[in-house]
Amino acid sequence: MDYQHNLAQEFLEFVEQQPRQSLQQLLSRVLQKSRLLTGAEAGTIFIIRRKRGGAYLQAVNAQNDRIHVNAADFEVPVSNKTISGYVAATGETVILDDVYGIGAGKPYSFNPANEAKNYKSVTMLCFPLKNYTNHVIGVVQLINRIGPDKQPIPFDPHMAAIVAPVARVVGASIERTDMMDQIRLKNKVLQNRNRQLAEQRGHIVNLQEQTEGAFLLSVGLLARAAEIHDEGTGNHIVRTNEYSYFIARHLGMPKQFCDEIHYSAQLHDVGKMSVDQAVLKKKGRLDDAERAEMDRHTTYGHQILCDSPRLQLAAEIALSHHEKWAGTGYPNGLGGKDIPISARIVQVADIYDALRSERPYKAGFSHEQATDIILHGDDRLDPREHFDPQLIELFADLHLGFARIWDELKDPPATAAS
Ligand SMILES: [Fe+2]
Numbered sequence: 001m002d003y004q005h006n007l008a009q010e011f012l013e014f015v016e017q018q019p020r021q022s023l024q025q026l027l028s029r030v031l032q033k034s035r036l037l038t039g040a041e042a043g044t045i046f047i048i049r050r051k052r053g054g055a056y057l058q059a060v061n062a063q064n065d066r067i068h069v070n071a072a073d074f075e076v077p078v079s080n081k082t083i084s085g086y087v088a089a090t091g092e093t094v095i096l097d098d099v100y101g102i103g104a105g106k107p108y109s110f111n112p113a114n115e116a117k118n119y120k121s122v123t124m125l126c127f128p129l130k131n132y133t134n135h136v137i138g139v140v141q142l143i144n145r146i147g148p149d150k151q152p153i154p155f156d157p158h159m160a161a162i163v164a165p166v167a168r169v170v171g172a173s174i175e176r177t178d179m180m181d182q183i184r185l186k187n188k189v190l191q192n193r194n195r196q197l198a199e200q201r202g203h204i205v206n207l208q209e210q211t212e213g214a215f216l217l218s219v220g221l222l223a224r225a226a227e228i229h230d231e232g233t234g235n236h237i238v239r240t241n242e243y244s245y246f247i248a249r250h251l252g253m254p255k256q257f258c259d260e261i262h263y264s265a266q267l268h269d270v271g272k273m274s275v276d277q278a279v280l281k282k283k284g285r286l287d288d289a290e291r292a293e294m295d296r297h298t299t300y301g302h303q304i305l306c307d308s309p310r311l312q313l314a315a316e317i318a319l320s321h322h323e324k325w326a327g328t329g330y331p332n333g334l335g336g337k338d339i340p341i342s343a344r345i346v347q348v349a350d351i352y353d354a355l356r357s358e359r360p361y362k363a364g365f366s367h368e369q370a371t372d373i374i375l376h377g378d379d380r381l382d383p384r385e386h387f388d389p390q391l392i393e394l395f396a397d398l399h400l401g402f403a404r405i406w407d408e409l410k411d412p413p414a415t416a417a418s
């Protein structure tokens, strides 16, 4: 039940985060989020369109952690013959443990022609996106839930029960965005819709969810507050959460750990709140004493966070995210597996994002450059000194997932008014 609440809450929050986003952006984020929450390696999201000849599904976005796929470019008729067509036609959710072994009793079959090159689909969760009047407006098809040994495992049937109410809310939002794209709805209408959405939400949340929401909100605000004096870091903290969650999941960490790091990673630099402001804001080189004060953001962060039972992981991350694998980091000079795995994960996330980010004194690196530095180092960073080798290996396999998180959550250009 808890899981269901959190999931619904999370989806609602993220759908509402950017009410002005385009349909394309929203669908890509819905797909991304659905994959993160269910552990699916790949997926496609479809929207129903109507032509003279009848309804069809237009694939609007496709994603795959393992291979490069085109954003999406094909159509499927709404009919019982294909899996997604069946889901669109009936509004039912379909879970398959082997798409190539569908029983003879089913009207649909898997069409290998739609399979990406050099990729094999095994398990599938396919669910409809419905609007508030219960009409199917799209379909999400998730492929290959990845298990701890990196092989596809079946989607859990209770995931289907969880996505149903969530898909409703997301579907309504997609419909809203689609309308905006198509007929340029005025702001007023949008605000009305948002109010309705908020009201709807008010009906379905209970006190416990509100408490959970308030907790997550406070944690997010704390992280934001801490970076207020930092150089323009924008969405850095949000992205750090996502990369860390992505790594933890692919590492096969327990679900509770993954959920916790998902909101804890953003607090890694929270101790900067306590650093002497003169040091924090100083533009030039820091002398030894100033450097030592700056480095204490790790222990300060731990002090701020360690009292809360739900922030133990965050406290651990804050304390140890500047330790290095070789034992040459601070504050405690821990090395290897003495450094908590949470901190080792956040370190990779933090550094990838720092490399990509533009700062007053440097342009941002491309994904290729950042990947090259993390894998092979440069004059400032030696990956063998810094990182857990297991995580470098994982990064080498899954670096495209990092690029996608960056692309989806990157900061708007500095010139844009906000
Ligand atoms: Fe830090």
Ligand SMILES: [Fe+2]
Pocket: 236, 268, 269, 350
């Ligand atoms: Fe950071």
